[in-house]
Amino acid sequence: MPEPTRLTRHVHLVDNGAGWRLGVVRHPARGEARGRPVLVVPGYGMNAYIFGFHPRGPSLVECLTARGLEVWTVDLRGQGRSVRSHGKDDYGMAELAVDDLRAAIAHILAHTRAPVRRVDLVGCSLGAALGFAHVACVPDAPIHALVAMAGLVTWKNPRPFVRLALGSPRLAGMVRMKNTRMLARVGLPVLARLAPSLLGVYLNERSTDLSQASRLVQTVEDPHPIINREIAEWLAREELVVRGVNVSRKLPELRHPFLCVVASQDGIVTPDTARLPFEQIGSPVKRMLEVGDAETPIAHADLFVCNGAQERVFAPLGDFLLEV
Template sequence: MLEKRTFYVDNGAGWALALHRYRDAAVCDVSRRPVVLVPGYAMNSFILGYHPTGRPLAAYLAAAGFEVFCVDLRGQGKARRRGGSIDFGLVDVGLHDLSAAVEGLERYSSSTAQDPDGRLRVDAIGCSLGGTYVFMQAAWNRDHRLARIVNLGGPLRWEETHPALRLAARLPVGALRLRGTRFLARALLPYAARVPGLLDVYLNPALCDLSRPQALSYTVDDPSPRVNAEIAAWVKSLDLIVDGRNLSLDVATVKLPLLTIIANADGVVPPATVRSGDRLVGTHADRRRVLVAGDEQVRMAHADLFISRDAEQSVFLPLASWLSNTSHE
C-alpha cells in the first residue's frame, strides 16, 4: 500500500524545505537509490502527486519499486518560511536548497544503496525549471550527490522560444511581486478551457480532465520577482549566466547518465530548448537518451507530461523503465 509522509529539512537560510516521501513497502527495492522529483517555475510538488484521471508520477514510480521524494524548495508548496527572505533567485533554489534537500533526505530514506565512500546518491528528475535546477546542481556543486539525471521538459539554452515568452522577457517583471496566482488559476481555468487554442501553449485540453480546476490550482505558487528577472535575462541572452558562470558551457563537465523527455507540442519550453541539455552535457552518447512524447495525432504540451491521459503510457512507463535499467551507468 502506498504510504506518503512529509519531512522537513532546514536549508540554513530561514526556510524549512518539505520532503514528501512516497513508498510502497510491499514492493520498494531498498537496494535502489532514492528518486528525487524537483518541481519548477511558480509550481510545487502537488502536480507530481496528483493526476485527475489516473496515477500521478510519484505514485507510479513508487508502485514500480522506487522510494520517491518530491521536494518543495523555498517559495514552493509546503516549504515553511522561518525568518528567511522572500527575495531569492535561481541559484538560491537550484544550488543551495536542492543541495540541502538531497543531503537531508538521507536520514529519512530506507535505501541501502550507498557509495563506497558511504554517501547516498540519488536519481534526480527535474520537472520543467526543476530540470535547470538539477543541471545547476550537477555542474556547479562539486560535492553533489546526483547519480543520474532525468530532464522532464526543462530548459537549458533557449534555442527556441515561444513569442509570448519573448514578449514577457521584455517587460519589467522583476519589479512586480505577483500575488493570488492560485486564486486566479482556479477562477480562470474553466473559462480558458472553452476558448479554442488559448491553453495550447501549456496543455492540450483534449488530453486533460479540467473539470476540477480547484485541484489543479494547488500546484500554482506566486513567482519570485528576482527569479522572474533572471529568467527574462536568460531568455534574452539564451544562456543562463550567474556571477560570470555560464550554465550552457559548464554542463560540459557533467558526465552523468541523462534521460531527456520532450513534449512534442510544448509551447512553454519548446522541444529544441529541452533538447539543448542533451546536446550540451559532457555525457557520452551511449549514456544519453531522448524520448519525445506525442506524435502527429497526439499533440502533447508542457503540462501534458504530468496530468494528461497519455502521461502514464508516454512518459511514466518509459521513465520508470530507464530508471530500472542500470546498463548505462
C-alpha cells in the same frame, strides 16, 4: 491502466540554513526497494502537488513507487509545504539550485531506505535547470542520473509571447502577482471552453482531462519578482549562469546518465530548447523521449497529467532509472 492507490507520505520540514524549512516528502517504495532514491524538483510558479495527482489514473509518484523506487518530492523556498521561519524573501535561482537542493539532498541521504546512497534527480521545467545548475556548481554532488522533463538550460527559438513577456528584465522584476492559484481556478475552465488555443501552450484539452481543474490548480504558486528578472536576463543572453558558473557551457563535462523528456507541442519550453541539453551533455548514457503527436498533442504540463501518461511518460522514466 492500473488503478490509483492511496499514497503513503512522510512529510519532513528541512532547515535550509537560510531561515526556511523546505517541504520534503518521502513516498516509500511499494514492495522491495530498488535503485536509488528519486528526487523530483518542481518548476517555476508551481509546487510538488502535481507529482502525486492525475485526473484519470496513477500519478507519477504512484507509478514510480509501484516499481520499487523510493520517491522524494521537494517544495523549495516559497513553494507548497515550505515554511518561512525567519528567512528573507529576496532569493533567486542560485539559492534554490545550490542551497535548497543541497539541503534537500543531504536530508534524503540521511533518511533514505533505498539500497543505494546517491540520488537520481528528476527536474521539471525550471526544476531541470536548477538540477543542472546544482551539479555544475557543486561538482561532488551525490547525484547519479539526471532527468529533464520539459526542461531547459539554454534558450533556443523561444515563443514570441515569451520574448514579449520577458523582454525587459527591469519590468519583469517589478511584476508582483498574488492569488495566482485563485485566478487559475477561475480562468482555467473558462480558457478551456472559450480559448483552448491560448491554454494549449501549457495544457491541451484534447490530451488532458480538465474536469478536475480545482484540484489541478493546487500546484500553482505566485511568481517571484527576482526570479522573473533572472529568467528575463537568462532569456536575453540565452545561456544559464548561476553564481558565476556558465551552466550551459558545463554540459559537455557532465557524465551523469541522462533522460531528456520533450513535450512535442510545448508552448513554454519549445522542443528545440528542450532537446538542447541532450545534444550538449557529455553523458555516455543518454536517451531522448518525445511525447505527443497530431492526434494527442502534448503541451508543457500535459507530461504529468495527460491521458495515458502512465504508459507514455511514467513507465519509460521508471525503466530508465532502474536500468542506469
